[in-house]
Amino acid sequence: MDTKEIQKRIDTMPAAMAAKGLRKPRAEFDIRGNEELRGMLSWDDTKSSYGSKYEWIAGKTPESTLKKMNAFIAALPSPEETRMKEFMTALSDVIELGRKSGVEVEFVNPLVDTMRRLSSNIITDQRDVA
Secondary structure (H helix, E strand, O other): OOHHHHHHHHHHHHHHHHHOOOEEEEEEEEOOOOOOEEEEEEEEOOOOOOOEEEEEEEEOOHHHHHHHHHHHHHHOOOHHHHHHHHHHHHHHHHHHHHHHHOOOHHHHHHHHHHHHHHHHHHHHOOOOOO
């Protein structure tokens, strides 16, 4: 595998990451003396303290490193799954805040029921994932 092939494969990764809903995706391939080969995937994430998330992936050969990088991207959740997880996390936080703040049960219980229904739908959803 030569540098042109490595570049060609790295060039496809940001588009694959963008298709998973990641903002400003970036892919790099790093060769350093006396170290394993490394690939780095990064994207903007307002929830992290640095404003970006990074995933470092090491391998013994260019092929193995690139395969691991592609496998990481393939395993990322779809944009829809990410949005649902974010919503359920926010809903869970609101329920917990309501309980801690002593909000009346009649306001919190409908939120708890919604959370149960959403959780049940996610568990029983049998659609094919692309």
